[in-house]
Each structure stands twice: as C-alpha cells, then as structure tokens.
Amino acid sequence: QLSEIGIIGMGVMGKNLALNLAAKGTALSIYNRHMPGKEEKIAEKVLADNPDLQQVRAYDELEGFMESLESPKKVLLMIPAGAAVDQQIEELLEYLNPGDILIDGGNSFYKDSSTRTHYLQKKQVVYVGMGVSGGEEGARFGPSLMPGGEKAGFVSVKPYLEKIAARDFRGKPCVSYIGPEGAGHFVKMVHNSIEYGEMQAIAEIYSLMRHYLQLSVDEIAAYFQSWMDSDLSSYLLEITVAILRKKENGEPLLDKILDQAAQKGTGGWSVATALEFGVPYGVLSEAVMARNLSARKPFRMIASGLYHPEKISGIEDREAFLQKLQAAYQATRIINHDTGFSLMLEVSEKNNWNLNFSEIARIWTNGCIIRSRLMEELVDLFQESSRILLNPEAVAALKSYQSDLSYVVGQALQHGFPVPLLSSAINCFLGAVTANSPANLIQAQRDYFGAHTYQRTDTDSGESFHTEWKDS
Numbered sequence: 101q102l103s104e105i106g107i108i109g110m111g112v113m114g115k116n117l118a119l120n121l122a123a124k125g126t127a128l129s130i131y132n133r134h135m136p137g138k139e140e141k142i143a144e145k146v147l148a149d150n151p152d153l154q155q156v157r158a159y160d161e162l163e164g165f166m167e168s169l170e171s172p173k174k175v176l177l178m179i180p181a182g183a184a185v186d187q188q189i190e191e192l193l194e195y196l197n198p199g200d201i202l203i204d205g206g207n208s209f210y211k212d213s214s215t216r217t218h219y220l221q222k223k224q225v226v227y228v229g230m231g232v233s234g235g236e237e238g239a240r241f242g243p244s245l246m247p248g249g250e251k252a253g254f255v256s257v258k259p260y261l262e263k264i265a266a267r268d269f270r271g272k273p274c275v276s277y278i279g280p281e282g283a284g285h286f287v288k289m290v291h292n293s294i295e296y297g298e299m300q301a302i303a304e305i306y307s308l309m310r311h312y313l314q315l316s317v318d319e320i321a322a323y324f325q326s327w328m329d330s331d332l333s334s335y336l337l338e339i340t341v342a343i344l345r346k347k348e349n350g351e352p353l354l355d356k357i358l359d360q361a362a363q364k365g366t367g368g369w370s371v372a373t374a375l376e377f378g379v380p381y382g383v384l385s386e387a388v389m390a391r392n393l394s395a396r397k398p399f400r401m402i403a404s405g406l407y408h409p410e411k412i413s414g415i416e417d418r419e420a421f422l423q424k425l426q427a428a429y430q431a432t433r434i435i436n437h438d439t440g441f442s443l444m445l446e447v448s449e450k451n452n453w454n455l456n457f458s459e460i461a462r463i464w465t466n467g468c469i470i471r472s473r474l475m476e477e478l479v480d481l482f483q484e485s486s487r488i489l490l491n492p493e494a495v496a497a498l499k500s501y502q503s504d505l506s507y508v509v510g511q512a513l514q515h516g517f518p519v520p521l522l523s524s525a526i527n528c529f530l531g532a533v534t535a536n537s538p539a540n541l542i543q544a545q546r547d548y549f550g551a552h553t554y555q556r557t558d559t560d561s562g563e564s565f566h567t568e569w570k571d572s
C-alpha cells in the first residue's frame with residue numbers, strides 16, 4: 101500500500117505535523133536527509149521514539165520516499181525557509197510528475213512563494229505555499245493553517261488539512277484557502293508581525309508593573325490572570341502568566357534570562373513590505389526595532405554607564421495606574437491588529453488577492469499564537485468593516501481608552517521607562533484620526549528647496565503648483 105502524503109523535514113514542526121496526521125489515521129511517509137558524518141537516521145528515530153505509530157514509513161533517501169507515495173504525489177516540505185527550499189525543490193523535480201502537489205509549510209518569504217508557484221506551474225507541478233502557526237504543540241494537536249498558491253492543490257489536500265487543524269470557537273477547522281501565489285505565506289508573515297506587537301506590548305506593560313509600580317512577579321501574574329477573565333484574554337497573555345510563575349530555586353526564572361530578543365525575519369519582512377506599499381506601520385515596526393535594540397546589549401551596557409538613566413519608581417496610586425494600564429493595553433491591541441490588517445488590505449488590493457479578513461480572523465481564533473478573545477470579535481467585525489478603526493464598536497472602545505494610553509505613555513517617559521510600542525500606538529492612532537496634518541509644511545519645504553510642487557486645498561483640479569518662495 102502506498103502512502104497518502106509524504107513529509108520532508110523532521111525538525112520540530114515537521115515531526116509534530118507527522119504525528120498529528122498519523123494520529124488521524126493517515127498513511128504517511130516521512131523523510132529527513134541523511135546528515136553527513138552522522139550515524140543517526142533522523143526519520144527512523146521518529147518511528148523508534150513513537151512505537152505506536154502505524155502506517156508510517158521512514159526514509160533517508162529521496163527516491164524510495166517518493167516511490168512510496170500514491171499518485172498524484174502530495175509532498176509537504178517542513179524545512180528552513182530560504183535557499184534550502186529551492187534546493188529541495190530542484191532535487192524533487194526529478195521525481196515529481198505533472199499534477200503532483202508540493203506544499204511548503206515553512207515560514208517562507210511570500211514573494212519567494214509567488215516565484216515558486218509560477219516556476220512550478222511551468223513544470224506542471226502544483227504549488228501550495230502554506231503558513232502554519234501554533235508552534236510545537238499546535239503542530240501536534242491542531243495548528244492554524246494558511247494555505248495559498250494554486251487552489252487545485254489546496255482542494256486535493258483539504259481533507260488532510262481539515263483533519264489536523266485546530267477547531268475554531270464554533271467548531272470549524274482553522275484552515276481556509278487564503279489566495280493565489282504567496283498569499284498564504286504573506287498572511288502568515290503578518291500574523292507574526294502582529295505576534296511581535298502583542299509580545300512587545302505585554303513586555304512593556306510587565307516592565308512598568310515590575311519596575312515603575314514595583315510589583316512582584318507573582319503580583320503581576322495575578323493581575324494578568326485577572327485580565328484573562330476579560331476581553332483581554334489571549335494565548336500570549338496566558339503563557340506570560342505561566343512564565344512569570346516559573347521559579348528556579350525559589351527565584352523567578354525570568355530574571356535569569358538574557359534580555360536579547362532573537363528573530364527569524366517575518367517581523368522585519370512585514371516592515372519592509374509596509375514600506376514597499378506605503379502603509380503606515382509605525383506601531384508594529386516598533387516591535388521589530390525594540391528587538392533590534394535589545395540585541396545590542398553590549399552597547400546598552402556601556403551607554404547606561406554613561407547616562408545613568410534615572411528611573412523614578414513607585415510613586416503612583418497603584419490601583420488607579422493599573423486600571424489605566426489595562427485600558428492602555430486594550431487600546432494598543434486594537435491599534436496593533438488594525439495596523440496588521442491594514443497592511444493585508446493594501447497588499448490584497450494591489451495584488452488582486454481578494455483576501456477575506458473575516459475568514460482570516462476566524463482561522464486565527466485557535467491553533468495560532470495570536471489567538472484571543474479580540475480575534476473572535478474581529479470575525480464578525482470584518483463582515484461589516486474592512487478597517488477596524490472605522491468600526492463603531494472600535495471607535496467607542498478607543499474613545500474611552502485613548503486618554504489612559506496617553507497618560508500611561510506620558511508617565512512612563514517622565515519616569516524614565518522606555519515604552520516604544522505603547523507610545524507609537526498612541527502616536528499612530530492620533531495621526532490616523534487627525535484630519536489636518538502638518539504635511540502641508542513638508543510639501544512647502546519640498547517645493548521650496550526642490551520645486552517638487554504641491555496641491556492646493558482651495559481647488560480640486562488635481563493641478564500641481566509651484567511657488568517662487570524667495571523674494572528676489
């Protein structure tokens with residue numbers, strides 16, 4: 101009997117997706133290339149470590165692996181993004197037949213997925229670039245899946261994807277065809293961008309609670325836990341509570357972790373994409389910049405010795421400030437999400453991808469890292485509005501929270517605590533809802549030094565004007 105699906109790459113995600121598919125009764129072949137100089141056969145080890153697995157065959161050479169698959173062959177790539185994917189595709193082409201389906205489930209850059217879709221189309225291989233979210237546990241017990249590329253490819257593998265995906269709050273699988281070309285990986289990239297923003301927001305709020313209000317980690321965990329009972333509930337907040345409660349020899353483990361945040365690219369790619377498409381993206385850019393800044397620990401150590409930045413703590417009415425922090429967090433989360441979805445809106449329109457935001461929010465209500473109560477609310481909201489900021493409920497919420505966000509940012513800065521994401525959130529929000537900006541002055545300056553011309557507010561002719569600014 102031939103296998104229904106083959107998985108290439110037995111790293112954390114590949115292995116767990118394999119276990120998930122196998123648990124759902126799928127006949128599988130798994131492959132991991134043989135590591136030069138290593139005795140161990142990685143795919144075989146997966147079998148050895150999981151003796152209950154049935155209908156799973158392990159390979160460390162491609163030919164036997166590909167021959168074990170039923171036709172049309174369905175191959176899921178779970179290997180590191182970048183050159184490795186192109187290399188693997190080239191090797192696979194020898195064994196792929198017209199109509200076979202290749203799915204890339206890594207965190208590939210979406211433009212690479214668009215290129216690969218077109219390249220493989222010429223070879224009559226059906227390509228599906230698929231975002232996969234949920235980390236190790238998600239992959240094993242139910243990820244959120246964002247397949248894009250050729251729809252026919254998605255249709256062929258849909259039953260398998262639906263079997264392994266998480267269930268949304270209404271019981272439907274968290275998988276949906278996203279759109280053509282690299283749309284699946286694009287949406288996953290924006291998911292990660294929002295993920296960076298949500299993580300940074302929690303980190304800044306934690307920092308203010310810990311160092312400004314001087315609460316203990318257990319007190320902070322208790323506050324965050326109480327927020328979990330409100331519409332602030334989210335997976336990232338939930339894991340933060342667990343992290344804060346983790347002790348080593350009675351001390352918070354958190355205090356032993358070096359404050360240098362790593363990143364694998366998706367957050368920065370989103371910023372680059374926002375620049376390319378001219379989308380205002382300050383708040384989520386700030387989450388990437390904060391990670392970049394954190395990575396410069398040696399510089400920060402030297403500079404802090406020179407500036408001794410003064411931090412004044414513990415002078416607030418704690419309870420009142422905590423309430424404002426909660427409101428500030430509510431506002432920031434709405435602004436974060438609006439920013440990510442506005443990037444998707446722009447790119448979808450420019451590429452004619454026709455992204456369905458309500459459906460994207462739906463498949464993000466479970467399985468993925470940014471699942472939250474807010475995401476559940478967005479499923480309905482996007483049926484009425486394409487911009488969160490223009491939705492009446494969001495307007496009411498932001499109107500009631502914005503002054504608390506401003507207050508929190510003001511206090512934080514006054515007392516010497518950096519809050520780049522929170523302050524960018526209020527700035528981006530105020531900028532977005534201000535009808536008349538000082539960009540008229542920018543236009544005048546451009547015209548002054550470079551004759552770049554400007555348009556006038558007292559005519560709608562669309563005409564360009566230039567002024568001789570210097571009195572001769």
Ligand code: 6PG
Nearest residue numbers: 233234235292362363364365469
């Ligand atoms: C997910 C995550 C995942 C991501 C890691 C690390 O949705 O499961 O987004 O895909 O790769 O969280 O990302 P960074 O290393 O860039 O933080």
